Amino acid sequence: MKPNQTLEIIPLAALLERVGAERKRGARLVQICATALPGQFELTYSFDIADGLTSLRVHVPDSDPRVPSITPIYACAFLYENEMHDLFKIKVEGINVDFQGKLYNTTVKYAFGDTKPPAAKPPPAAATTPKAAAPVAAAAPVTAATPVTAAAPVTAAMPPN
């Protein structure tokens, strides 16, 4: 099933005006989605009227990510905007209910806010390392400093599809 939806990329300066226009035509705020991309954040604001979905998208640089709050227009947006701050480190200016970073009590601060491009994979060990060296590397003891997650791929715990 192909959902009935449209997406429009707009400049950040036009955000409040366009969101206000959505409000005027009686649209409901469906969600705000932040995405960390290399060097920037992508914010998607979705609105709904009669089961048709309209999304507005803005981009903000990761050097100083700031967006105006839409809570003067949609008061219920405060949870989305606090989430954007707590998980992505995006500063939302003028938010009506600001939890000051205390909405999500996550162990890792700004866990979703990494905008660095993914690191290039190192070449396979077999291509650069002589075969004789492989058993030595495999037998090396795991020190306390070795991160456990690096040694145990997450996918190993999942059943095959």
Add this chain to the structure above:
Amino acid sequence: MARTIIPFGPQHPVLPEPIHLDLVVEDEKVIEARPSIGFVHRGLEKLVEKKDFSAFVYVAERICGICSFIHGQTYCQGIEAIMDIPVPPRAQYLRTVWGELSRVHSHLLWLGLMADGMGFESLFMHSWRVRERVLNIIEATTGGRVIFGSCKIGGVRRDIVGDAIKDTMAALDIIERETREITQVFIGDNSVKKRLRGVGVLSRQEALDLGCVGPVLRASGVSQDMRQQGYAAYPQLDMQVITRTEGDSYARCAVRCDELFQSLGLIRQALVEMPAGEIEVKVTGFPNGEVIMRTEQPRGEVVYCIKANGTKNLQRFRVRTPTFANLPAMLKLLQGCDLADVPVLVLTIDPCISCTER
């Protein structure tokens, strides 16, 4: 009158899952409620960067232990929309059957919790006794009780055939009869009416302004149900959206009671009209594109934002759960209420914190 802050949760008898509220009270009146969530935040959205897109169905199903099937279904529908995969009609009907069974057991679970919150212990036990019958059907048809693992990209893994259909229909008759007995108490009992009527009134405009979804929105007179969008087998089935206009806790309870019978009817229709044929199609390649997929969970509209870039890992996966959308309404309802009504008002939105802490 001096103001006092009373902590409510994260461990509280009416909260099956952890959410914390600081209740600012003056005497017995709640002036303000300040929420704090994130006690069990799992960062599942981030996991999409490590999991293969086809294996991620397992993760999506584990977002919630109550509406797990519909989470998996929504994810699969999103990927199918991006990859333009034609899902066989029989699979669409099977998804509808399991989705509605999920709704029935979720609503029965909520009715039990609500009864428990009101201090009506026997009603709580009867609700959960009937729910057990629904779980038995799910176990008989999928092998699982709360997490089925039946949905996959391109269709479903299991079929319901022969005696299983007959047995399911017979079990549905018993469930309907017993559910009617229970819901008559929820709808007609004087003590329940006195506890719920006029408590936590949300007008139609307030419900819309606060971004409410699901039974909370429909109990305030807004006829909105994502099943009307026409996913799965719903376009082929006869379904009317259930609404009430009172907007109070009683109306929210009554909407869920009526939806139980609606779901039982939809399951029967789907089992009778289910066409023969394949239950899955082979999926090759990787998704490239993006979609916002919405379905109707027991608690309301769930929104999946899926963005793929042609590799085996998705670029972004974001879930807006119905409880997340209903939290502003809960905070509004708590303003000005009696302290003794807080448990009822918290339960009235049917909060699912594990969904919210995806």
